Amino acid sequence: xxxxxETKEAETTAEREVTMSRAMVGAIASEIRENDDVFVMxxxxxxxxxxxxxxxxxxxxxxxxxxxxxxISETGFIGAAVGAAQAGMRPIAELMFADFFGVGMDQIYNxxxxxxxxxxxxxxxxxxxxxxxxxxxxxxAQHSQTLYGTFAHLPGMKVVIPSTxxxxxxxxHTAIRDDDPVVFMFHKRLMGIGxxxxxxxxxxxxPEDDYTIGFGEADVKREGDDVTVVTLGLHVHRALEAADxxxxxxxxxxxxxxxLVPLDTETVLESVRKTSRLVVVDEDYHSFGLxxxxxxxATEGALDDLSAVSRVTMPDxxxxxxxxxxxxxxxxxxxxADAIQDVSE
Amino acid sequence: MSGGTVVVDxxxxxxxxxxxxxxxxxxxWFVREGTAVTExxxxxxxxxxxxxxDVPAPTTGEITEILIDEQAEFQRGxxxxxxxxx
Numbered sequence: 001x002x003x004x005x006e007t008k009e010a011e012t013t014a015e016r017e018v019t020m021s022r023a024m025v026g027a028i029a030s031e032i033r034e035n036d037d038v039f040v041m042x043x044x045x046x047x048x049x050x051x052x053x054x055x056x057x058x059x060x061x062x063x064x065x066x067x068x069x070x071x072i073s074e075t076g077f078i079g080a081a082v083g084a085a086q087a088g089m090r091p092i093a094e095l096m097f098a099d100f101f102g103v104g105m106d107q108i109y110n111x112x113x114x115x116x117x118x119x120x121x122x123x124x125x126x127x128x129x130x131x132x133x134x135x136x137x138x139x140x141a142q143h144s145q146t147l148y149g150t151f152a153h154l155p156g157m158k159v160v161i162p163s164t165x166x167x168x169x170x171x172x173h174t175a176i177r178d179d180d181p182v183v184f185m186f187h188k189r190l191m192g193i194g195x196x197x198x199x200x201x202x203x204x205x206x207p208e209d210d211y212t213i214g215f216g217e218a219d220v221k222r223e224g225d226d227v228t229v230v231t232l233g234l235h236v237h238r239a240l241e242a243a244d245x246x247x248x249x250x251x252x253x254x255x256x257x258x259x260l261v262p263l264d265t266e267t268v269l270e271s272v273r274k275t276s277r278l279v280v281v282d283e284d285y286h287s288f289g290l291x292x293x294x295x296x297x298a299t300e301g302a303l304d305d306l307s308a309v310s311r312v313t314m315p316d317x318x319x320x321x322x323x324x325x326x327x328x329x330x331x332x333x334x335x336x337a338d339a340i341q342d343v344s345e
Numbered sequence: 346m347s348g349g350t351v352v353v354d355x356x357x358x359x360x361x362x363x364x365x366x367x368x369x370x371x372x373x374w375f376v377r378e379g380t381a382v383t384e385x386x387x388x389x390x391x392x393x394x395x396x397x398x399d400v401p402a403p404t405t406g407e408i409t410e411i412l413i414d415e416q417a418e419f420q421r422g423x424x425x426x427x428x429x430x431x
Contacts, residue, residue: 014379016386194372194392197416203373 015205019192021053023165023206027172028055028092030210032062035090038176041068041077042094042130051096052132052188074104078129082111085127090176095131098147098185112181113156125181128172129157134187134234134283135330137196141318144326146233148282149289151183152260158182158215159260163190163236165204167258170213177212187233187283201237216262220271224253227340228271230294231281232257235331239281242336250344252279260290268294269301276307277343281336286313308343312336351404353426355391355419358400367421369393374415376408382428389425406430 018026031038040055046069049056059067070077074095081093095101101108108129116124135144152159160175160182162168168186175182190202221236222243229239229252236256243252253271257264272278278298280291291311298306312331320326355369373390382388382402389400410427413419 014377014381016375016380016382016388017377018375019373019390192373192390194370194390194397195395197372203375 017203018165018206019053019198020162020165020168020186020202021056021191021193023169024054024172024186025056025058026206027169027210028176029058029061031090031173031176032058032066037089038092039066039068039089040092040094041070041081043070043072043096045069045094050094052186052191053193054094054130054132054186054191074100075107078104078107079111081127081129082107082115082125085112085125085181086115086123090126090128092128092130092176095129097143098131098133098151099142099145101131101147101150109154109156113154116180117156124179126179128175128182128184130184130186132188133161133185134189135319135326136189136234138321138323138326140321144319146185146187146283148185148232148260148284149293151185152263152290152293156181157261159185160215160258161185161187161232161260162258163187163221163233163256164202166206167213167219167256169206170211171215171258173210174212174215178215185233189234190237199234199237199241201240213258215259216264217258218264218267219256219258220253220267221256222252222254224251224275226251226275227277227279227344228253228255228268228275229279229281229336229340230255230257230268230271232260232290233283235281235283235336238331238333239336241333242340245333245337246340250340252340263297265297265301268298272298272302273305276305278306278309279336279339279343280309280311280313281331281339282311282313283330284314286311286316289313310339310343312339349430350409351406351428351430352424353388353400353403353428354422355400355425356422357403358391358398359421360393360396360398363393363396366393368418369421370418371413371415371425372397374411376411376426378408378411380408382406382408391425400425402428404428404430
Protein backbone atom coordinates (compact mmCIF):
# COMPACT_ATOMS: atom_id res chain seq x y z
CA UNK A 1 0.00 0.00 0.00
CA UNK A 2 2.73 2.43 0.98
CA UNK A 3 4.61 1.52 -2.15
CA UNK A 4 1.58 2.19 -4.34
CA UNK A 5 1.12 5.61 -2.74
CA GLU A 6 4.72 6.56 -3.41
CA THR A 7 4.39 5.59 -7.05
CA LYS A 8 1.27 7.71 -7.36
CA GLU A 9 3.01 10.71 -5.83
CA ALA A 10 6.00 10.36 -8.13
CA GLU A 11 3.67 10.42 -11.13
CA THR A 12 1.78 13.42 -9.79
CA THR A 13 4.84 15.65 -9.71
CA ALA A 14 5.39 15.26 -13.44
CA GLU A 15 1.79 15.70 -14.55
CA ARG A 16 0.68 18.51 -16.79
CA GLU A 17 -0.91 21.36 -14.87
CA VAL A 18 -3.61 23.79 -15.87
CA THR A 19 -4.66 27.21 -14.66
CA MET A 20 -7.93 27.66 -12.82
CA SER A 21 -9.44 29.49 -15.79
CA ARG A 22 -8.63 26.63 -18.15
CA ALA A 23 -10.06 24.11 -15.69
CA MET A 24 -13.33 26.06 -15.47
CA VAL A 25 -13.54 26.51 -19.25
CA GLY A 26 -12.85 22.79 -19.71
CA ALA A 27 -15.75 21.88 -17.44
CA ILE A 28 -18.13 24.32 -19.15
CA ALA A 29 -17.11 23.06 -22.62
CA SER A 30 -17.61 19.46 -21.60
CA GLU A 31 -21.09 20.19 -20.22
CA ILE A 32 -22.10 22.05 -23.40
CA ARG A 33 -20.95 19.08 -25.51
CA GLU A 34 -22.93 16.66 -23.35
CA ASN A 35 -26.10 18.67 -22.88
CA ASP A 36 -27.79 20.82 -25.51
CA ASP A 37 -29.50 22.87 -22.77
CA VAL A 38 -26.26 24.36 -21.46
CA PHE A 39 -25.17 27.75 -22.78
CA VAL A 40 -23.27 30.86 -21.65
CA MET A 41 -24.42 34.47 -21.64
CA UNK A 42 -22.83 37.62 -20.28
CA UNK A 43 -20.80 40.73 -21.00
CA UNK A 44 -17.69 40.05 -23.11
CA UNK A 45 -17.99 36.27 -22.76
CA UNK A 46 -17.85 35.58 -26.52
CA UNK A 47 -15.21 37.42 -28.58
CA UNK A 48 -13.27 38.56 -25.52
CA UNK A 49 -13.43 35.18 -23.77
CA UNK A 50 -14.40 36.74 -20.46
CA UNK A 51 -12.35 39.60 -19.09
CA UNK A 52 -10.79 37.16 -16.60
CA UNK A 53 -10.54 34.28 -19.12
CA UNK A 54 -13.54 32.42 -17.68
CA UNK A 55 -14.94 31.67 -21.15
CA UNK A 56 -11.72 31.79 -23.21
CA UNK A 57 -12.01 29.81 -26.45
CA UNK A 58 -15.66 28.77 -26.02
CA UNK A 59 -16.92 30.94 -28.89
CA UNK A 60 -14.56 29.23 -31.36
CA UNK A 61 -15.88 25.79 -30.48
CA UNK A 62 -19.57 26.48 -29.91
CA UNK A 63 -20.47 29.62 -31.84
CA UNK A 64 -22.87 32.44 -31.00
CA UNK A 65 -25.91 30.23 -30.41
CA UNK A 66 -24.27 28.91 -27.26
CA UNK A 67 -21.87 31.69 -26.26
CA UNK A 68 -23.77 34.97 -26.23
CA UNK A 69 -22.47 38.46 -25.61
CA UNK A 70 -25.00 40.56 -23.77
CA UNK A 71 -25.62 44.29 -23.65
CA ILE A 72 -24.72 46.08 -20.42
CA SER A 73 -27.94 45.29 -18.62
CA GLU A 74 -27.47 42.80 -15.81
CA THR A 75 -31.17 43.02 -15.03
CA GLY A 76 -31.96 42.08 -18.63
CA PHE A 77 -29.66 39.13 -19.15
CA ILE A 78 -29.75 37.65 -15.65
CA GLY A 79 -33.53 37.84 -15.91
CA ALA A 80 -33.35 36.11 -19.29
CA ALA A 81 -31.19 33.39 -17.73
CA VAL A 82 -33.72 32.88 -14.95
CA GLY A 83 -36.50 32.54 -17.52
CA ALA A 84 -34.48 30.13 -19.65
CA ALA A 85 -33.67 28.04 -16.58
CA GLN A 86 -37.33 27.89 -15.58
CA ALA A 87 -38.15 26.80 -19.12
CA GLY A 88 -35.79 23.84 -18.76
CA MET A 89 -32.44 25.07 -19.99
CA ARG A 90 -29.20 25.32 -18.00
CA PRO A 91 -27.79 28.79 -18.54
CA ILE A 92 -24.48 30.00 -17.20
CA ALA A 93 -24.77 33.78 -16.82
CA GLU A 94 -21.64 35.74 -16.07
CA LEU A 95 -21.90 38.81 -13.85
CA MET A 96 -18.60 40.45 -14.81
CA PHE A 97 -17.81 41.62 -11.27
CA ALA A 98 -19.66 40.50 -8.13
CA ASP A 99 -19.57 44.20 -7.20
CA PHE A 100 -22.23 44.82 -9.89
CA PHE A 101 -24.80 42.56 -8.22
CA GLY A 102 -26.77 45.63 -7.20
CA VAL A 103 -27.86 46.52 -10.70
CA GLY A 104 -29.40 43.06 -11.19
CA MET A 105 -30.37 42.35 -7.62
CA ASP A 106 -34.08 41.91 -8.17
CA GLN A 107 -33.40 39.23 -10.78
CA ILE A 108 -30.75 37.56 -8.61
CA TYR A 109 -32.45 37.62 -5.29
CA ASN A 110 -36.17 38.01 -5.84
CA UNK A 111 -36.35 35.81 -8.96
CA UNK A 112 -33.38 33.43 -9.29
CA UNK A 113 -33.15 32.58 -5.61
CA UNK A 114 -36.86 32.47 -4.82
CA UNK A 115 -38.83 31.29 -7.83
CA UNK A 116 -38.57 27.61 -6.91
CA UNK A 117 -40.12 28.45 -3.54
CA UNK A 118 -42.60 31.06 -4.80
CA UNK A 119 -43.95 28.66 -7.41
CA UNK A 120 -44.35 25.79 -4.95
CA UNK A 121 -41.74 23.89 -6.98
CA UNK A 122 -43.76 24.03 -10.17
CA UNK A 123 -40.60 25.51 -11.67
CA UNK A 124 -36.99 25.29 -10.60
CA UNK A 125 -34.04 27.45 -11.62
CA UNK A 126 -31.06 25.30 -12.68
CA UNK A 127 -28.69 28.12 -13.61
CA UNK A 128 -25.17 29.15 -12.70
CA UNK A 129 -24.40 32.78 -11.96
CA UNK A 130 -20.65 32.93 -12.50
CA UNK A 131 -18.89 36.01 -11.15
CA UNK A 132 -15.40 37.40 -10.57
CA UNK A 133 -14.45 38.45 -7.05
CA UNK A 134 -11.59 39.86 -5.04
CA UNK A 135 -8.89 42.45 -5.14
CA UNK A 136 -5.08 42.72 -4.94
CA UNK A 137 -4.71 44.49 -8.29
CA UNK A 138 -5.70 48.10 -7.58
CA UNK A 139 -9.18 48.17 -9.01
CA UNK A 140 -10.67 50.19 -6.16
CA ALA A 141 -13.82 49.95 -4.09
CA GLN A 142 -16.29 49.09 -6.86
CA HIS A 143 -14.29 46.28 -8.49
CA SER A 144 -12.42 44.54 -5.67
CA GLN A 145 -14.96 43.09 -3.26
CA THR A 146 -15.57 39.43 -2.59
CA LEU A 147 -19.06 39.85 -1.07
CA TYR A 148 -18.93 36.22 0.07
CA GLY A 149 -21.02 36.98 3.12
CA THR A 150 -23.63 38.96 1.21
CA PHE A 151 -24.39 36.14 -1.22
CA ALA A 152 -24.19 33.41 1.42
CA HIS A 153 -26.53 35.35 3.71
CA LEU A 154 -29.43 35.43 1.26
CA PRO A 155 -31.23 32.06 1.20
CA GLY A 156 -32.11 30.22 -2.00
CA MET A 157 -28.74 30.18 -3.76
CA LYS A 158 -25.84 27.80 -3.44
CA VAL A 159 -22.50 29.59 -3.19
CA VAL A 160 -19.26 28.08 -4.49
CA ILE A 161 -15.72 29.49 -4.21
CA PRO A 162 -12.89 27.32 -5.63
CA SER A 163 -9.23 27.82 -4.73
CA THR A 164 -7.51 25.47 -7.19
CA UNK A 165 -7.89 24.29 -10.76
CA UNK A 166 -8.76 20.75 -9.69
CA UNK A 167 -11.46 22.00 -7.32
CA UNK A 168 -12.78 24.52 -9.86
CA UNK A 169 -13.34 21.84 -12.48
CA UNK A 170 -15.19 19.45 -10.18
CA UNK A 171 -17.24 22.21 -8.60
CA UNK A 172 -18.18 23.68 -12.00
CA HIS A 173 -19.47 20.31 -13.22
CA THR A 174 -21.54 20.01 -10.04
CA ALA A 175 -22.80 23.60 -10.39
CA ILE A 176 -24.02 23.13 -13.97
CA ARG A 177 -25.74 19.81 -13.19
CA ASP A 178 -27.37 21.14 -10.00
CA ASP A 179 -31.12 21.75 -10.24
CA ASP A 180 -30.91 24.86 -8.07
CA PRO A 181 -29.32 28.26 -8.73
CA VAL A 182 -25.60 28.29 -7.98
CA VAL A 183 -23.44 31.38 -7.58
CA PHE A 184 -19.95 30.41 -8.72
CA MET A 185 -17.49 33.01 -7.41
CA PHE A 186 -13.99 32.81 -8.83
CA HIS A 187 -11.13 34.91 -7.51
CA LYS A 188 -9.45 36.87 -10.32
CA ARG A 189 -5.98 36.46 -8.80
CA LEU A 190 -6.30 32.65 -9.01
CA MET A 191 -7.21 32.40 -12.69
CA GLY A 192 -3.69 32.45 -14.13
CA ILE A 193 -4.23 35.50 -16.31
CA GLY A 194 -1.12 36.84 -18.06
CA UNK A 195 -1.41 40.35 -16.64
CA UNK A 196 -2.41 39.20 -13.14
CA UNK A 197 0.02 36.46 -12.12
CA UNK A 198 -1.40 33.88 -9.74
CA UNK A 199 0.43 32.82 -6.59
CA UNK A 200 1.83 29.29 -6.35
CA UNK A 201 -0.95 26.83 -5.67
CA UNK A 202 -4.06 27.34 -7.86
CA UNK A 203 -2.44 25.82 -10.95
CA UNK A 204 -2.71 22.06 -10.43
CA UNK A 205 -2.84 18.80 -12.32
CA UNK A 206 -6.45 18.18 -13.38
CA PRO A 207 -7.83 14.78 -14.41
CA GLU A 208 -8.94 14.87 -18.05
CA ASP A 209 -12.19 12.98 -17.49
CA ASP A 210 -15.21 14.76 -16.05
CA TYR A 211 -15.73 14.51 -12.29
CA THR A 212 -17.85 16.26 -9.71
CA ILE A 213 -17.06 17.60 -6.24
CA GLY A 214 -20.02 17.57 -3.89
CA PHE A 215 -21.22 20.85 -2.41
CA GLY A 216 -20.84 21.14 1.35
CA GLU A 217 -17.52 19.29 1.41
CA ALA A 218 -14.73 21.43 2.82
CA ASP A 219 -11.22 20.29 2.00
CA VAL A 220 -8.41 20.12 4.52
CA LYS A 221 -5.61 21.53 2.37
CA ARG A 222 -3.01 21.10 5.13
CA GLU A 223 -3.27 18.93 8.21
CA GLY A 224 -2.09 20.20 11.58
CA ASP A 225 -2.68 19.71 15.30
CA ASP A 226 -2.22 23.12 16.91
CA VAL A 227 -4.40 25.72 15.17
CA THR A 228 -7.29 25.54 12.71
CA VAL A 229 -7.28 28.13 9.93
CA VAL A 230 -10.60 28.31 8.09
CA THR A 231 -10.55 30.22 4.84
CA LEU A 232 -11.45 30.18 1.14
CA GLY A 233 -10.48 31.46 -2.29
CA LEU A 234 -7.19 33.34 -2.64
CA HIS A 235 -6.53 33.23 1.08
CA VAL A 236 -6.26 29.45 1.08
CA HIS A 237 -2.88 29.97 -0.57
CA ARG A 238 -1.86 32.78 1.76
CA ALA A 239 -2.86 30.65 4.76
CA LEU A 240 -0.88 27.69 3.41
CA GLU A 241 2.15 29.92 2.95
CA ALA A 242 1.78 31.25 6.49
CA ALA A 243 1.37 27.72 7.89
CA ASP A 244 4.42 26.46 6.00
CA UNK A 245 6.43 29.40 7.29
CA UNK A 246 5.52 28.49 10.88
CA UNK A 247 6.23 24.77 10.47
CA UNK A 248 8.28 23.48 13.38
CA UNK A 249 6.90 26.22 15.61
CA UNK A 250 3.13 25.91 15.21
CA UNK A 251 1.40 23.09 13.35
CA UNK A 252 -1.52 24.77 11.57
CA UNK A 253 -4.36 23.02 9.79
CA UNK A 254 -5.82 24.84 6.78
CA UNK A 255 -9.47 24.18 5.95
CA UNK A 256 -10.70 25.36 2.55
CA UNK A 257 -14.48 25.76 2.79
CA UNK A 258 -14.99 25.50 -1.03
CA UNK A 259 -18.74 26.12 -0.67
CA LEU A 260 -20.47 28.53 1.72
CA VAL A 261 -23.97 27.28 0.91
CA PRO A 262 -24.13 24.51 1.88
CA LEU A 263 -21.54 25.02 4.62
CA ASP A 264 -19.53 22.07 5.88
CA THR A 265 -19.69 22.83 9.58
CA GLU A 266 -18.72 19.25 10.46
CA THR A 267 -15.21 19.54 9.03
CA VAL A 268 -14.71 22.85 10.83
CA LEU A 269 -15.94 21.42 14.14
CA GLU A 270 -13.87 18.26 13.76
CA SER A 271 -10.75 20.35 13.24
CA VAL A 272 -11.52 22.77 16.07
CA ARG A 273 -12.15 19.89 18.49
CA LYS A 274 -8.67 18.66 17.62
CA THR A 275 -6.77 21.97 17.79
CA SER A 276 -8.98 24.06 20.16
CA ARG A 277 -7.76 27.20 18.39
CA LEU A 278 -9.47 28.86 15.46
CA VAL A 279 -8.38 31.57 13.02
CA VAL A 280 -10.80 32.60 10.27
CA VAL A 281 -9.26 34.37 7.28
CA ASP A 282 -11.68 36.17 4.98
CA GLU A 283 -11.14 38.68 2.19
CA ASP A 284 -14.65 39.98 2.85
CA TYR A 285 -15.52 42.71 5.33
CA HIS A 286 -15.05 42.16 9.04
CA SER A 287 -18.51 42.65 10.50
CA PHE A 288 -21.76 40.74 9.92
CA GLY A 289 -20.07 38.24 7.63
CA LEU A 290 -18.32 34.93 7.11
CA UNK A 291 -15.72 35.26 9.86
CA UNK A 292 -18.33 35.91 12.52
CA UNK A 293 -20.49 33.11 11.13
CA UNK A 294 -17.74 30.49 11.28
CA UNK A 295 -16.82 31.51 14.83
CA UNK A 296 -20.50 31.32 15.81
CA UNK A 297 -20.79 27.77 14.44
CA ALA A 298 -17.58 26.76 16.21
CA THR A 299 -18.83 28.29 19.46
CA GLU A 300 -22.23 26.61 19.24
CA GLY A 301 -20.77 23.24 18.31
CA ALA A 302 -17.50 23.06 20.21
CA LEU A 303 -17.59 25.67 22.97
CA ASP A 304 -15.87 23.47 25.53
CA ASP A 305 -13.05 22.68 23.13
CA LEU A 306 -12.28 26.26 22.15
CA SER A 307 -9.53 28.14 23.90
CA ALA A 308 -8.84 30.96 21.42
CA VAL A 309 -10.37 32.50 18.30
CA SER A 310 -9.25 35.21 15.95
CA ARG A 311 -10.30 36.62 12.61
CA VAL A 312 -8.24 38.20 9.89
CA THR A 313 -10.39 40.11 7.42
CA MET A 314 -10.76 43.24 5.38
CA PRO A 315 -11.69 46.20 7.59
CA ASP A 316 -15.19 47.66 7.43
CA UNK A 317 -14.28 50.26 4.84
CA UNK A 318 -14.46 50.61 1.07
CA UNK A 319 -11.37 49.06 -0.52
CA UNK A 320 -8.72 51.64 -1.43
CA UNK A 321 -7.32 52.08 -4.91
CA UNK A 322 -3.73 53.00 -3.96
CA UNK A 323 -1.48 49.94 -4.00
CA UNK A 324 0.14 50.36 -0.57
CA UNK A 325 -3.23 51.07 1.01
CA UNK A 326 -4.88 48.06 -0.59
CA UNK A 327 -2.00 45.81 0.41
CA UNK A 328 -2.35 47.13 3.94
CA UNK A 329 -6.04 46.25 4.28
CA UNK A 330 -6.12 42.94 2.38
CA UNK A 331 -5.05 40.14 4.76
CA UNK A 332 -1.52 39.08 3.87
CA UNK A 333 0.56 36.05 4.73
CA UNK A 334 2.20 37.87 7.62
CA UNK A 335 -1.13 38.96 9.07
CA UNK A 336 -2.27 35.33 9.01
CA ALA A 337 0.99 34.10 10.55
CA ASP A 338 0.65 36.70 13.32
CA ALA A 339 -2.91 35.57 14.06
CA ILE A 340 -1.86 31.91 14.17
CA GLN A 341 0.91 32.77 16.62
CA ASP A 342 -1.39 34.93 18.74
CA VAL A 343 -3.96 32.19 19.27
CA SER A 344 -1.26 29.61 20.03
CA GLU A 345 0.19 31.58 22.90
CA MET B 346 16.23 8.87 -34.91
CA SER B 347 14.95 8.58 -31.33
CA GLY B 348 16.52 10.04 -28.22
CA GLY B 349 17.34 13.51 -29.55
CA THR B 350 16.73 16.84 -27.90
CA VAL B 351 14.29 19.28 -29.47
CA VAL B 352 14.15 22.93 -28.45
CA VAL B 353 10.96 24.89 -27.82
CA ASP B 354 11.69 27.88 -30.05
CA UNK B 355 9.66 31.00 -29.34
CA UNK B 356 10.12 32.14 -32.96
CA UNK B 357 7.87 29.33 -34.20
CA UNK B 358 4.80 30.68 -32.37
CA UNK B 359 5.43 34.38 -33.01
CA UNK B 360 2.26 35.74 -34.65
CA UNK B 361 2.45 37.64 -37.93
CA UNK B 362 0.74 40.69 -36.42
CA UNK B 363 3.51 40.96 -33.80
CA UNK B 364 6.29 41.30 -36.36
CA UNK B 365 7.48 44.56 -34.82
CA UNK B 366 7.53 43.23 -31.24
CA UNK B 367 10.69 41.69 -29.83
CA UNK B 368 9.81 40.81 -26.21
CA UNK B 369 7.30 38.57 -24.52
CA UNK B 370 6.57 37.13 -21.08
CA UNK B 371 5.91 33.54 -20.05
CA UNK B 372 2.50 33.77 -18.35
CA UNK B 373 2.15 30.11 -17.42
CA TRP B 374 4.01 26.86 -17.67
CA PHE B 375 1.71 23.84 -17.80
CA VAL B 376 4.62 21.43 -17.39
CA ARG B 377 7.62 20.98 -15.13
CA GLU B 378 10.96 19.39 -15.80
CA GLY B 379 10.19 15.69 -16.07
CA THR B 380 6.66 16.05 -17.43
CA ALA B 381 5.82 13.75 -20.33
CA VAL B 382 4.30 15.61 -23.29
CA THR B 383 2.62 14.73 -26.56
CA GLU B 384 3.41 16.69 -29.69
CA UNK B 385 0.95 19.57 -30.04
CA UNK B 386 -0.09 19.69 -26.36
CA UNK B 387 0.00 23.22 -24.99
CA UNK B 388 2.98 23.36 -22.63
CA UNK B 389 3.09 27.09 -21.94
CA UNK B 390 1.21 30.31 -22.46
CA UNK B 391 3.16 33.38 -23.45
CA UNK B 392 2.00 36.95 -23.63
CA UNK B 393 3.06 39.33 -26.38
CA UNK B 394 1.75 42.83 -25.72
CA UNK B 395 -1.31 41.53 -23.85
CA UNK B 396 -2.07 38.84 -26.45
CA UNK B 397 -1.89 35.33 -25.02
CA UNK B 398 -0.52 32.56 -27.20
CA ASP B 399 -0.25 28.87 -26.43
CA VAL B 400 3.08 27.17 -27.08
CA PRO B 401 2.68 23.57 -28.26
CA ALA B 402 5.11 20.76 -27.51
CA PRO B 403 7.31 20.44 -30.63
CA THR B 404 7.64 16.69 -30.20
CA THR B 405 6.44 13.79 -28.07
CA GLY B 406 8.82 13.19 -25.19
CA GLU B 407 9.77 14.61 -21.83
CA ILE B 408 10.55 18.15 -20.70
CA THR B 409 14.22 18.11 -19.70
CA GLU B 410 14.84 21.77 -19.02
CA ILE B 411 12.79 24.94 -18.60
CA LEU B 412 14.94 27.92 -19.56
CA ILE B 413 12.62 30.90 -19.02
CA ASP B 414 10.81 31.13 -15.68
CA GLU B 415 7.16 31.96 -15.29
CA GLN B 416 6.63 35.76 -15.38
CA ALA B 417 10.09 36.28 -16.86
CA GLU B 418 10.58 38.34 -20.00
CA PHE B 419 12.37 36.89 -23.00
CA GLN B 420 13.41 37.96 -26.48
CA ARG B 421 11.85 36.74 -29.68
CA GLY B 422 13.76 33.66 -30.81
CA UNK B 423 14.86 32.65 -27.30
CA UNK B 424 14.58 28.95 -26.51
CA UNK B 425 11.94 28.43 -23.82
CA UNK B 426 12.60 24.81 -22.95
CA UNK B 427 14.14 21.58 -24.13
CA UNK B 428 12.31 18.33 -24.81
CA UNK B 429 13.92 14.93 -25.15
CA UNK B 430 12.02 13.23 -27.95
CA UNK B 431 10.72 9.74 -27.32
